[in-house]
Amino acid sequence: MPKPLMAANWKMFKTSTQALEFFEDFSETLDSTVLKDRDVLFLPPFTSLEALSDPVRFAGFSIGAQNCYPAAEGAFTGEIAPGMLLDLGCDYVLTGHSERRHVLGESDEFVGQKTAFALDQGLGVILCIGETLEQRKAGQVETVLKRQLESGLRDVPNDVPAEALTIAYEPVWAIGTGEVAQDEDIREAHATVRGLLADRLSAAADIRILYGGSVKPANCAQILSLDNVNGVLVGGASLQAASFVDIVSAGL
Numbered sequence: 110m111p112k113p114l115m116a117a118n119w120k121m122f123k124t125s126t127q128a129l130e131f132f133e134d135f136s137e138t139l140d141s142t143v144l145k146d147r148d149v150l151f152l153p154p155f156t157s158l159e160a161l162s163d164p165v166r167f168a169g170f171s172i173g174a175q176n177c178y179p180a181a182e183g184a185f186t187g188e189i190a191p192g193m194l195l196d197l198g199c200d201y202v203l204t205g206h207s208e209r210r211h212v213l214g215e216s217d218e219f220v221g222q223k224t225a226f227a228l229d230q231g232l233g234v235i236l237c238i239g240e241t242l243e244q245r246k247a248g249q250v251e252t253v254l255k256r257q258l259e260s261g262l263r264d265v266p267n268d269v270p271a272e273a274l275t276i277a278y279e280p281v282w283a284i285g286t287g288e289v290a291q292d293e294d295i296r297e298a299h300a301t302v303r304g305l306l307a308d309r310l311s312a313a314a315d316i317r318i319l320y321g322g323s324v325k326p327a328n329c330a331q332i333l334s335l336d337n338v339n340g341v342l343v344g345g346a347s348l349q350a351a352s353f354v355d356i357v358s359a360g361l
């Protein structure tokens with residue numbers, strides 16, 4: 110069983126000053142012995158990566174970015190290359206977050222290009238997938254997860270190491286809505302993802318599959334207890350230090 114990964118996706122929240130204030134509170138409050146049972150990852154906006162990188166890594170946590178562009182460098186105004194993230198000490202990058210798919214219009218193909226390129230450059234990738242409410246109501250959960258995984262992993266070698274790749278299942282209808290998926294929905298989706306990974310990657314059994322969507326201190330321990338849930342990807346409830354401390358320590 111891989112160690113659960115507890116990831117804070119801050120989306121477009123916090124200046125670098127606010128990020129440092131949060132981190133001071135968080136690291137003072139957290140009992141650092143939880144690190145033997147949990148990995149902790151911060152995904153702040155690009156503008157806070159430099160300020161947070163050293164403090165986060167010295168405290169034994171990981172840091173990553175919310176996005177990258179699939180090229181080493183070039184005329185891509187406003188974009189950030191994986192090598193630039195590595196240079197700031199990042200261990201991870203998110204690809205395919207539903208807000209990038211649905212608000213910024215990223216295609217399955219583009220998500221696949223980013224995933225393969227970032228892995229090739231040496232970043233760990235958290236590939237996010239998940240169905241909309243319409244797709245769930247139409248009974249298309251498995252079809253959507255299969256399509257997003259197949260295109261997301263299209264150029265990823267089948268012997269990718271388990272530590273390099275993480276999948277996050279985030280049902281779109283549970284993100285930022287307060288509506289957490291039912292245990293049975295999470296169990297089914299994670300089992301589906303595990304099966305699809307097994308058809309494609311040799312390290313499938315050890316790849317972490319995170320759940321995301323309205324995770325809070327009150328529901329986190331229960332979610333983590335479900336089969337094939339190897340951590341959580343938290344938005345809103347990771348923005349307050351006390352709440353993210355409770356999430357990181359949930360069930361211990």
Ligand SMILES: O=C(CO)COP(=O)(O)O
Pocket residue numbers: 118206279283284285286287321322323324342343344345346
């Ligand atoms: O999108 C998410 C994490 O990536 C989930 O966001 P919430 O925890 O705010 O629902």
